[in-house]
Amino acid sequence: MRLTLRVWRQTGPGEPGAMTEYQVSGIVPEMSFLEMLDVLNEELILRGEDPVAFDHDCREGICGACGMVINGQAHGPERTTTCQLHMREFGDGDTIDVEPWRAAAFPVVKDLVVDRSAFDRIIGAGGYITAPTGSAPDAHAVPVPKEAAETAFENAECIGCGACVAACPNGSAMLFTSAKVVHLNTLPQGAPERESRVLGMVGAMDAEGFGGCTNAGECATACPKGIPLPSIAAMNREYLRAARRAPR
Amino acid sequence: MTMALATRTASPSALRTLWGSTVGKKAVMATTGVLMLLYLVAHMLGNLKVFFGPDDLNGYAAWLRTLGQPVLHHEWFLWTARSVLLAAVVLHGVCAYQLSRRDIAARPTGYAHKRHRASYATRTMRWGGVILGLFIVWHILDLTTLTVNPRAQQGHPYENLVASFSTWYGGGVYIVAMLALCLHVHHGFWSAAQTLGANSARRDRALKITATVLAAALTIGFLSVPVAVMTGLVR
Numbered sequence: 352m353r354l355t356l357r358v359w360r361q362t363g364p365g366e367p368g369a370m371t372e373y374q375v376s377g378i379v380p381e382m383s384f385l386e387m388l389d390v391l392n393e394e395l396i397l398r399g400e401d402p403v404a405f406d407h408d409c410r411e412g413i414c415g416a417c418g419m420v421i422n423g424q425a426h427g428p429e430r431t432t433t434c435q436l437h438m439r440e441f442g443d444g445d446t447i448d449v450e451p452w453r454a455a456a457f458p459v460v461k462d463l464v465v466d467r468s469a470f471d472r473i474i475g476a477g478g479y480i481t482a483p484t485g486s487a488p489d490a491h492a493v494p495v496p497k498e499a500a501e502t503a504f505e506n507a508e509c510i511g512c513g514a515c516v517a518a519c520p521n522g523s524a525m526l527f528t529s530a531k532v533v534h535l536n537t538l539p540q541g542a543p544e545r546e547s548r549v550l551g552m553v554g555a556m557d558a559e560g561f562g563g564c565t566n567a568g569e570c571a572t573a574c575p576k577g578i579p580l581p582s583i584a585a586m587n588r589e590y591l592r593a594a595r596r597a598p599r
Numbered sequence: 600m601t602m603a604l605a606t607r608t609a610s611p612s613a614l615r616t617l618w619g620s621t622v623g624k625k626a627v628m629a630t631t632g633v634l635m636l637l638y639l640v641a642h643m644l645g646n647l648k649v650f651f652g653p654d655d656l657n658g659y660a661a662w663l664r665t666l667g668q669p670v671l672h673h674e675w676f677l678w679t680a681r682s683v684l685l686a687a688v689v690l691h692g693v694c695a696y697q698l699s700r701r702d703i704a705a706r707p708t709g710y711a712h713k714r715h716r717a718s719y720a721t722r723t724m725r726w727g728g729v730i731l732g733l734f735i736v737w738h739i740l741d742l743t744t745l746t747v748n749p750r751a752q753q754g755h756p757y758e759n760l761v762a763s764f765s766t767w768y769g770g771g772v773y774i775v776a777m778l779a780l781c782l783h784v785h786h787g788f789w790s791a792a793q794t795l796g797a798n799s800a801r802r803d804r805a806l807k808i809t810a811t812v813l814a815a816a817l818t819i820g821f822l823s824v825p826v827a828v829m830t831g832l833v834r
Contacts, residue, residue, distance in 0.1 A: 450710055450711060453710055522702070522706040550616070557619075557620055560704070562621075562703075563621035566789070566794070567717030581803060583793065584796050587793070590623070
């Protein structure tokens with residue numbers, strides 16, 4: 352496969368950037384999107400040029416490190432992480448646009464790498480259980496209803512990649528924040544802090560400069576882990592409840 | 600380590616917490632939206648009285664002024680409803696403006712690869728809302744204050760309505776506004792349910808169907824009146 356890539360190149364934070372065109376050849380359909388970028392970078396290094404910087408780690412779709420907007424879609428045309436996107440999704444001779452996540456709260460560090468530490472600060476505002484829990488508890492020591500376990504697990508699947516923010520027309524972090532809030536607030540271990548958690552995390556989310564939710568639904572469509580849109584409704588419910596009754 | 604809230608020095612009231620957050624402000628929009636929607640259902644049903652003739656509609660309009668008597672004074676119910684609706688429109692608009700400013704600022708650099716995000720109804724919420732706001736001003740000047748009405752006969756809404764819809768602009772403005780309303784309600788009703796936390800995986804489909812039915816019923820109900828005037832069914 353021969354491809355034309357138009358990649359966002361930016362030398363550093365706050366620097367001006369531009370879409371830059373590259374030709375890559377020798378791509379096989381079995382390659383992942385990141386392997387295709389590796390091929391491009393090898394050529395760039397051999398030519399003495401600066402390779403394209405992008406985040407990646409596990410390359411098996413579970414860590415949430417990789418992520419780029421491919422042809423206007425977060426993680427590209429398939430509902431998965433960029434590392435699990437394969438070149439068979441594209442045709443020979445295609446032109447592919449590759450851009451970083453775009454959000455005021457995710458400033459570009461270099462090329463396709465963005466600073467997602469805003470997510471860490473949202474987690475720091477309540478996305479955990481305060482009590483030290485020691486080693487894993489015995490099974491059934493704390494009874495959890497089946498339905499609650501399913502909901503908590505569905506939301507715990509969030510890997511914090513930021514595709515929801517990238518896909519949202521408002522650059523909103525509601526799906527990410529709601530996944531964390533619903534995950535913990537559904538379980539008995541998270542119940543004692545459910546009000547302070549949702550108030551703290553939504554407060555941190557707003558303070559980071561993410562946009563608000565207009566229920567466009569783009570986030571849930573882009574999410575590689577299938578966090579459902581009703582999680583946002585569940586967080587809104589928790590928030591409105593907490594605003595009424597939080598201890599002051 | 601304590602949670603973020605515990606480290607706060609001030610203790611904000613529930614209202615301040617709501618007004619200060621994106622989630623709370625959206626809840627204000629949802630609540631005022633639902634309020635206006637309830638009014639629209641009543642308004643649309645009242646409009647259908649036009650098909651029973653001038654006496655029926657004019658009598659209904661007069662009754663709206665005496666509603667609540669003798670507990671309430673003449674027109675007190677009407678003015679209470681008008682005040683609540685005005686407050687709802689203003690709050691809805693202010694929240695929409697503030698949240699939109701924030702949303703636009705949250706993505707200072709757009710994507711080079713352009714692609715439509717979200718459905719048509721969702722994308723047109725902001726400008727559709729502006730169109731509806733302008734229409735409300737026109738509508739009040741036309742049929743409440745009668746400032747721009749071609750007949751402008753106080754106490755005769757039937758005749759004024761027929762006169763307004765008999766002009767190309769009166770009917771045209773109304774039809775465009777009602778199509779905008781259809782889109783606004785189509786996304787707005789389901790969105791309000793989501794914002795107020797009434798949605799869940801189980802209810803999602805039912806809420807979306809309700810939104811579509813509600814939007815269609817309101818639009819057909821409202822549009823039936825100018826269409827009837829323009830086709831000569833109501834004269």
